[in-house]
Amino acid sequence: MLIYFQQIVNGLMLGSIYAMVAVALTLGMGILRFLNFSIPGLFMIGGMLTWALVRDAVPWPLAAGAALLMAAVASLVVELFTWRWMRKADEFVPLVSSMAFLILFENLAVAYWGSDLQSLPQLFAGADWRVAGLVISVPQVAGLILSIVLIAGLSLILRKTRLGRALRTIAEDADTALLLGIPIHRIVPSVFLISGIFAALSGVLFAVNYRQVHPFMGEALGLKGISAMVVGGMGNIWGAIAGGLIIGCAEVMSIDLFGADFVDISVYGLLLLILMVRPTGLFGAPAGARA
Amino acid sequence: MSGYVEGILVLLAINVVFAYGAFLPIAAGQLNLGIAGFAAIGGYVSAFLSNNAAVPVPVAILVGGLAAAMVALAVAVPVLRTRGIYLALATFALGEIVRAAILNIELVGGAAGYPVVAFIRFPTIAAFAAGVAVVVWLLFATRFGIAITAVHDDERVADLMGLNVRAFQVAAFALGAGFAGIGGGLYAHHFSYVEAQYFGITLSISIVLFVLFGGTQSVLGPLLGATVFTLLPELLRGSAQWRYVFFASIVIVVMVLRPQGLVTGVQMPRLFRDHRERARTGRAA
Numbered sequence: 001m002l003i004y005f006q007q008i009v010n011g012l013m014l015g016s017i018y019a020m021v022a023v024a025l026t027l028g029m030g031i032l033r034f035l036n037f038s039i040p041g042l043f044m045i046g047g048m049l050t051w052a053l054v055r056d057a058v059p060w061p062l063a064a065g066a067a068l069l070m071a072a073v074a075s076l077v078v079e080l081f082t083w084r085w086m087r088k089a090d091e092f093v094p095l096v097s098s099m100a101f102l103i104l105f106e107n108l109a110v111a112y113w114g115s116d117l118q119s120l121p122q123l124f125a126g127a128d129w130r131v132a133g134l135v136i137s138v139p140q141v142a143g144l145i146l147s148i149v150l151i152a153g154l155s156l157i158l159r160k161t162r163l164g165r166a167l168r169t170i171a172e173d174a175d176t177a178l179l180l181g182i183p184i185h186r187i188v189p190s191v192f193l194i195s196g197i198f199a200a201l202s203g204v205l206f207a208v209n210y211r212q213v214h215p216f217m218g219e220a221l222g223l224k225g226i227s228a229m230v231v232g233g234m235g236n237i238w239g240a241i242a243g244g245l246i247i248g249c250a251e252v253m254s255i256d257l258f259g260a261d262f263v264d265i266s267v268y269g270l271l272l273l274i275l276m277v278r279p280t281g282l283f284g285a286p287a288g289a290r291a
Numbered sequence: 292m293s294g295y296v297e298g299i300l301v302l303l304a305i306n307v308v309f310a311y312g313a314f315l316p317i318a319a320g321q322l323n324l325g326i327a328g329f330a331a332i333g334g335y336v337s338a339f340l341s342n343n344a345a346v347p348v349p350v351a352i353l354v355g356g357l358a359a360a361m362v363a364l365a366v367a368v369p370v371l372r373t374r375g376i377y378l379a380l381a382t383f384a385l386g387e388i389v390r391a392a393i394l395n396i397e398l399v400g401g402a403a404g405y406p407v408v409a410f411i412r413f414p415t416i417a418a419f420a421a422g423v424a425v426v427v428w429l430l431f432a433t434r435f436g437i438a439i440t441a442v443h444d445d446e447r448v449a450d451l452m453g454l455n456v457r458a459f460q461v462a463a464f465a466l467g468a469g470f471a472g473i474g475g476g477l478y479a480h481h482f483s484y485v486e487a488q489y490f491g492i493t494l495s496i497s498i499v500l501f502v503l504f505g506g507t508q509s510v511l512g513p514l515l516g517a518t519v520f521t522l523l524p525e526l527l528r529g530s531a532q533w534r535y536v537f538f539a540s541i542v543i544v545v546m547v548l549r550p551q552g553l554v555t556g557v558q559m560p561r562l563f564r565d566h567r568e569r570a571r572t573g574r575a576a
Contacts, residue, residue: 029376033376035376035379035380037496081543081546081547085547086546086547086550088550089546089550089551090507090550090551091375092317092322092499092503092507093503093546093550095322096499096500096503096504096542096546097542097543097546097547099496099499099500100500100539100542100543100546101539101543103535103538103539103542104535104536104539104540104543106535107533107535107536107539108536110532110535111532111533111536219492219493223387223492226380226383227384230380234376261391261394261395261402262391262395263391264387264388264390264391264394265388265391265392265395268384268385268387268388268391269384269388271380271384272370272381272384272385272388275373275377275380275381275384276369276370276372276373276381279373279377
């Protein structure tokens with residue numbers, strides 16, 4: 001019995017990483033109706049830059065901060081090429097450009113750091129709680145709490161502030177928002193900024209907790225993040241948290257029950273099933289962003 | 292022909308086949324991100340047939356394509372209920388399930404991959420690629436092409452005009468899957484080895500990139516897109532490490548400058564029509 005509780009704990013920890021990636025994705029879907037494939041690349045930038053700076057003896061909080069800053073800047077560049085200059089394009093085109101950004105980021109990382117798997121030193125040695133026989137890693141719990149706090153903050157911004165109201169108007173209809181005098185070209189970058197920071201922070205947490213990074217680390221995580229977003233309902237940020245935790249647990253449990261070979265079948269089977277039976281996700285979201 | 296050149300040309304021909312597989316559903320307004328899964332079905336089925344049943348390779352490849360198309364038909368009904376980005380994600384999940392399922396089938400080697408005994412060279416592959424291109428070109432010269440375009444432009448109006456929208460969408464999806472299956476069979480029989488990991492989302496995304504980059508409005512788009520995408524990284528080979536960096540940058544910039552893709556629907560006919568008209572009337576157009 002204990003082993004199952006331990007698996008659930010592990011699943012929740014993994015799920016909190018998926019949840020942040022899912023939030024980054026779901027913001028773009030909910031507000032701009034744009035599936036931003038550069039998010040996995042920003043996740044990777046967060047992880048790899050943290051590793052590279054820690055390796056060069058930079059203190060880890062500084063390294064993580066620099067990684068977040070870099071990803072935020074990169075995300076603003078993505079905004080120019082997938083949104084600002086693409087308003088008149090077909091709906092698939094920004095998707096293509098964001099995929100090209102993923103390729104770009106990954107191969108920049110390969111060019112700088114090589115394509116090998118790199119390991120981080122253990123930053124928090126012995127930081128484990130033992131509760132009733134369960135092993136709970138403190139940095140992982142800190143990550144889980146941090147992600148929930150940040151997502152709650154984001155939800156508050158969307159519901160209560162002027163920026164949030166503008167974003168929800170853009171989610172309804174960008175052209176109408178423009179007519180109503182909302183400066184969409186000043187506001188839309190904030191969506192990219194927030195999703196870039198969420199994605200990169202998730203990458204930093206992954207690097208610190210699982211201590212392994214490589215240039216293509218974003219792909220698998222990004223795909224799980226997409227699944228989490230769909231499970232939670234696209235555009236629904238609280239759904240993204242729930243989706244992330246569900247996918248994390250489903251993954252860990254199916255490794256335990258059926259073996260590692262069946263993980264993908266169960267995760268993607270769940271995704272396909274939800275898309276067919278209940279395309280709005282388990283928690284139901286309208287087309288617009290729901291805070 | 293040197294081995295290097297043949298290798299590139301083979302890849303080009305296979306990519307053209309894949310591109311037409313993705314082009315058909317895109318032309319009908321559906322983004323199939325599971326195209327690699329159908330390629331995997333074609334690759335494995337044809338390899339199994341030519342390895343175990345002594346079926347001639349071209350026949351095995353066609354049967355592989357047929358198998359992929361049948362699977363697509365079977366899943367089209369539930370999957371095509373979804374729309375837009377939901378459809379793209381459903382097909383993506385489907386592709387990943389196919390790949391993960393093959394990893395678990397020991398009969399075809401599971402995760403270790405599956406060796407293929409029979410071997411085909413460039414002429415056979417080129418013939419298949421030309422065949423696929425001609426079939427698509429002919430299809431788009433008929434009512435089918437016009438109907439697909441109508442469904443793409445406005446489903447509701449197409450429906451009001453009496454088109455069976457659903458049937459055309461299913462047909463485009465299944466036919467595209469069939470072409471992807473043929474591409475998978477060609478791949479398996481040239482590289483003498485298939486492994487499920489190759490047929491992942493990265494392959495699906497690259498194939499979709501060929502099509503969107505080349506342009507979705509004309510049957511020439513996928514051909515051009517696949518050609519550019521196969522040759523450009525080779526031309527950039529001089530700077531081995533940086534070539535995909537340059538390559539991705541070029542894609543990003545071209546999509547900004549020409550979001551409709553390199554070739555558009557009006558541009559080609561206009562080129563030829565102007566020419567013909569000028570010849571007829573004798574005036575400068």
